[in-house]
Amino acid sequence: MIGAGVKRGTAELAILSVLEEGPLHGYEMARRIEEQTKGALRFTLAALYPMLYRMEQRGWIRGAWETSQSGRRKRCYRLTPAGKKKLSPLRKEWAELFGALKRLTKVAHA
Template sequence: MIGSGIKRGTAELAVLSVLQDGPLHGYELARRIEQQSNGALRFTLAALYPMLYRMEQQRSIRGSWETSANGRRRRCYRLTPAGKKKLSPLRREWAELFRALRRLTKVAHA
């Protein structure tokens, strides 16, 4: 299991990466992160929504209210051009961190 300190640092990359595939509401976003990480990354909605709000303030994502077919309103999040621009350097930065950790720990597959 991945500790919470490490997980907090990966949250922005996880959200931006998942939203690159298309807009999602918060619950589905959390579910996709968990699913695509094979359960290694899990975010409660209580932890996810404040982060989404911060990312909206930074203009990395944009949220808008939508009404589903059953009449239920929910906030849907989309990657902004600024978020797309931020994603590549963030991926490179994490990739470099992983390479450095592999060298440091002498682990073949970190």
């Protein structure tokens, strides 16, 4: 798994990205991120929940309590228009970082 120092700052992009495909609750987000990156990128729930709270404060996502027929409560998040608008420049910034590090060091592009 990718270490803490390296993956620092990726949670925001990861969350916005999985939410782009549709509304999700925190626990499921963590599962999808791990699954879609084949286990390379993994967030503990203790890191994820405060992050979701902060992103909601910033207006990028909006959470709503839902109770499934089984009786379990979930906080279902969806992208806000501001969140959608944020995703594109954020992706661009990450792409620029990749390019910069490639020029600086010899990081392979997978």
